[in-house]
Amino acid sequence: MSTLAIDFGNPAHYMGGKQVYDIPAIECVRTGETMSDSPYYQKQVFFCMNKRDSGDCCMNKSSNKALNHARDLIKDLGLKGKGKIRINQTDCLGRCDEGPVMVVYPDDTWYTYKDKDDVEEIIRSHLVNGKVVKRLKI
Numbered sequence: 001m002s003t004l005a006i007d008f009g010n011p012a013h014y015m016g017g018k019q020v021y022d023i024p025a026i027e028c029v030r031t032g033e034t035m036s037d038s039p040y041y042q043k044q045v046f047f048c049m050n051k052r053d054s055g056d057c058c059m060n061k062s063s064n065k066a067l068n069h070a071r072d073l074i075k076d077l078g079l080k081g082k083g084k085i086r087i088n089q090t091d092c093l094g095r096c097d098e099g100p101v102m103v104v105y106p107d108d109t110w111y112t113y114k115d116k117d118d119v120e121e122i123i124r125s126h127l128v129n130g131k132v133v134k135r136l137k138i
């Protein structure tokens, strides 16, 4: 069995036995290979959209606005789609007291946020530049 090594110039990690690349390594300058060649998403973000009549839920803390803002920003940054980033909505993530909550996979990094500025900081720092936003991490 032969092994093909590609130097993307950025740290790589492994998922399911396959080498995947961090978001900043969008294109290899030497080979021209891009992450969009991958059939799967490099990162997936899940926003809790759970709504309860009691009011104790992420939806009552404007998680829908945060989700829409994240989707718009990812699209504007050209990071939406195959081999890049997917923004998802989900039911209760089980951390209601810390909500509203979102989680970034495969990094398993959980965040809370207050407003669109927090969501934008998470996207630009974590998803684009690979730096966790410690002040919002839960």
Ligand code: FES
Residues within 6 Å of the ligand: 048, 049, 050, 051, 056, 057, 058, 059, 091, 092, 093, 094, 095, 096, 099, 100, 101
């Ligand atoms: S309602 Fe959002 S984590 Fe439970």
